[in-house]
Amino acid sequence: MLLRLENVDTYYGQIHILQDVSLEVNDGELVCLLGGNASGKSTTLKTIIGIVRPRRGAVRFDGEEVNDRPPSYRIGRGMAIVPENRRLFAPMTVKENLEMGAYLHGGGAQEDFERVYSLFPLLYERRKQLAGTLSGGEQQMAAMGRALMSRPKLLLMDEPSMGLAPILVERNFEIIKEVHESGVAILVVEQNANVSLSIADRGYVLQTGRIVLSGAASSLIKDEDLRKAYLGR
């Protein structure tokens, strides 16, 4: 088991956000976490990466409890994240953004740049350009490339298709699939249940901070309740 959340409760001040959330991601698995607005999806990822700490429960990564560890520790152990809205460093160049992704690895070895550039040839062309000048689709590539710079074991993705044109959403999921096939475990948070379930191994459904449904992607995609709630039919 690569990642395991055990009965996690997370609060923002007095507000109880995650309630008794348990989930797992195995080595090399692609898992999606579905849920509507304010269901706690982003908070789950923030709890995993360590930006927020759970009040109860445990976050285990790669066989170790990391509850009290800062994000830098978890990232050093093999997590990486593509944050919601990409959160690129707009006044820095694309290459510098990639370097920040490999911050804990000395700013990135040549081979890491080559790997990312071969996955996203466009980033190579744009490497000297400021990240803030990229289009939405290019920014998504840069954010993903940045996360891959640290050679993560587990890639966390927060709504990668948000704000992208439908054609880019599809392309984006092809890339996610490609990265997954290269051996990286991925936990992707999405509102877009159809596309994400079509490439995922397993899925969880989050509703107002609780996991209400989980199982193999192939069975979730047929689930009546889920179809009603997320697929609109």
Add this chain to the structure above:
Amino acid sequence: MNWSLFFGELVSGLTLGSIYALIALGYTMVYGILKLLNFAHGDVYMVGAFIGFFILQWLGGPLTPSVTPWLAVAIMFAVAMLGCGALGVGIERFAYRPLRDAPRIAPLISALGVSIFLQNSALLLWGPQFRDYDTFDLVGVKSYHIGQNFFISNIQILTISVSVGLTIVLALLVSRTRTGKAMRATSFDRDAAEMMGISIDRVISFTFFLGSALAAAGGIMFGLVFGQIFSLMGFTAGLKGFTAAVVGGIGSIPGAVLGGFLIGLTEAFATGYLPGGSVYANLYVFALLIVMFLIRPTGLLGSPVIQKV
């Protein structure tokens, strides 16, 4: 036109500007990363000047230094910069870090508190009297001239070149090194930087170290140029460094340098040319700040604040 007066004010403005630029750099870097106006910064500059003074005494004083005079000056710079760097890190650790998530007014009040604390500690420890750097005795002030009207002293050359040199080192550090890039990333988006594995605490400590070390260099320069230092010297200098940072565009490193020189030149030329200038030079300096707020609130090189929605 009296060229001798003009060049005299020009050189003295550049010298003053060098000092203000070093102070402004610390203001602007800390603001960039914490959005905090560190009003204790001027007092760190004062402490730097005093560390330099005591190092000079420890080396045997300006008349009988135990090492060659220029080496003595170099040691003064080195020790004061390291000492103030550590002081800056300590101030952040104890006065600002506990308030990191508090409303922005809280660390600002804390900064004013640190400023009052440092000023009064200095008064208590070192008294209100002026202390002499005795630059004349130490290095011997030489004046060089180009043509009939342009004069510059060795101390002025030292001040301007050390300031420009430190600024270039800082600019390279921020633009080229991994730590410098982490500083830029953190000042643009702290949470995103944290999600890249950057240790925010360490980046902030380092920023305070750099800014405070530069302020210490400025403090020693003041002592060398004017020959005297005193416990409350940080107050006006801090305000002018702050003004320089704002005029240049707070958060911008080139802006701080530009603002510093602009304030220095304004002060010098006001002294030489404007009515009552020698008494009211500061009035003209702060008038410049008000004018800047009216016509370009973001400063010369500042970027407009973009409200994220």
